[in-house]
Amino acid sequence: MSNTTPLLTPTRKVIAGMQFLFVAFGATVLVPLLVGLDPSTALFSAGVGTLIFHLVTKGKVPIFLGSSFAFIAPIVSATKIYGLQGALFGLLGVGFVYFAMSALIRAFGTKFISRLFPPVVIGPIIMLIGLSLAPAAVNMAKTNWLLALIALATAIVVTLYAKGMVKLIPIFLGILVGYVADLLLAGVGLSDGVDFKPIADAAWFALPQIHWPESFSWEPILFMIPVAIAPVIEHIGDVYVVNNVVGKNFVKDPGLHRTMLGDGLACVFAALVGGPPVTTYSEVTGAMSLTKITAPVVFRIAAVTGIVFSLIGKVSALLRSIDQAILGGIMLLLFGTIAGAGISSMLHSKVNLASSRNVVIISVTLTTGIGGAALSWGSFSLAGIGLSAVIAVILNLVLPEREEDRIETPEPEHNKVD
Template identity: 65%
Template structure:
């Protein structure tokens, strides 16, 4: 389907369809961290419009709630409350601004030097693994519901075809919710009491971030992985659309647009928004890459955000249903990190690579925390900083780099 043959009606249908592809992930993040799903939909739509404005309307990318920040937001909200956490989200925007300026100044080579696969892979693995405890705690509230949701999502992911294969989270939530209704464990009183139309709560009662250095600096290292993912998504979208968005409008513009969207989300009480690979997958199937279609999806997200009944319905989903989805979802995130190492042929038989990966994972999974007066750095943030420093400081051994990996040695022997 070529973009020039799309009628306005077709653009509208495909645009709404694209939102549904991203819908499950976009609303799941705020549900897990204690934010409003309606606010997340609003900031996703607004953020996408900001991104398209900065990129001159050329790049067909949808921005939605980022899974990378689930654990940091939960941890930050426990230490500094949600107003302080929102200030931390503003720190994420700062990272995008700095990277945008670096790309404009030095090009992508500097990023490759600071954040090679041996750094990014373990950080992405940690994003998934550090959340495993939360997934189990939510699932154990009702293991029946958790396994129903999990199995449903797995079946869709394994056997479904076409666009249905792109929404296993939504399918798992729907099946789990229906079973929960049959079991009588869903409280619908909030849905009945909710108005049909209402502004998202954090927008109706504007929740201004309370600036503090601690959450601000805590969130900054966590943004490393989404920044690198952003670069990869821009390349993938360019390949699907058969255009070079890295040159026109430029990677510095896409990064700046994402940063401004994150900043807007922080001031409106929403989670950070990043590029969505799910929608990119939908574009590759439908062959529809017109930016106008993505903007229709963004407008639909904003419309959905003011439907009060929808927000109340989403918040009525039992924790065990969400926990079942998380059992698959967070493991999948960790798997993406492993794929990053494998696809980039990171040699695990090289001593420096082994050191970087081992220390990064141990610090993150072990929950190490460094305290500097009233400021503390721990979890994924600390691991990311240590990983970058080790990569910069450890010497490269040419003989070791040339050595075959264990996998290659076994292949030769066989």
């Protein structure tokens, strides 16, 4: 398959770039809305981060970076412990993990990653990302179950029955229909409606809310480092998927170490300006596969378009006016889907679930994560997904693996968690 599309004029490139941003828009702005960050900052950091990624990868890899769902629960937990500034500073640790992996991949290739992070480790960690957020989804949805169910039903219908590009934007359409329903139900007293005053008062041009780190502290950085395990592994899987869609080997040229480095630098930039960590988006890859548009310049156009939208103050005000119940309804589906992706990852990789060793790793990982286990040393605390990730890696390394524990399969393409 060619890297560019015939007859892709400059005008069509711009339209395609805006289309790809549209696909990623719902998920990119949902993450900051859930963790208390400015959605415009998330759009800004996603756009700049994508451009950084393309610079590092020599402009060869058609990828768009958007907000990562893997860090919703860790950001919420870290904010309670260290405050918002501390949580954002801790996100710098995510970049450090990407940098370390980039260096190791360049030196040793990818085989050591399969040893440290096989599917039996990654699967339950992905499941935890979704399951740990279930209480938050229910608490937000129950503020108005009718709005939540309308948004949820819309997302489900789009996911199951929509065709083409529409199928790729269930989050966006669920929020949109929920928003319209909020306006209509307010007329009959079934919702609080939308307060348009903040939207009217917002300036048309406004810089995103930038939160610069105020002081150095190792504790939040160490808190976030273990959480980055799953997104790092997913990054590798996503690059292989893009390889298949485009028909080129980006693992060799420009190199997996470069894609990893580019993603890491983008995460560092996001942390420095007050946005959530970014990751490669499977929705955009799906749109690329559907449209056959694989020219990297189109994804840079999407990035620039995101930056432009982040500078429109009324866009941020509009996003902040979305009722919490609508977001909760979307989350009921989305976070369950993430948990299901963890199960799918293990099934796709043919993890032997009859193996006592594998069952032990999965069970202890899930129970410590869902049960809220935590370890503390002075002001440092390791809990939640981060602690469970460490436990899973350690168990995989120390528990002896026998032949009956292992089913030989080709290298898996891990499922995506945005």
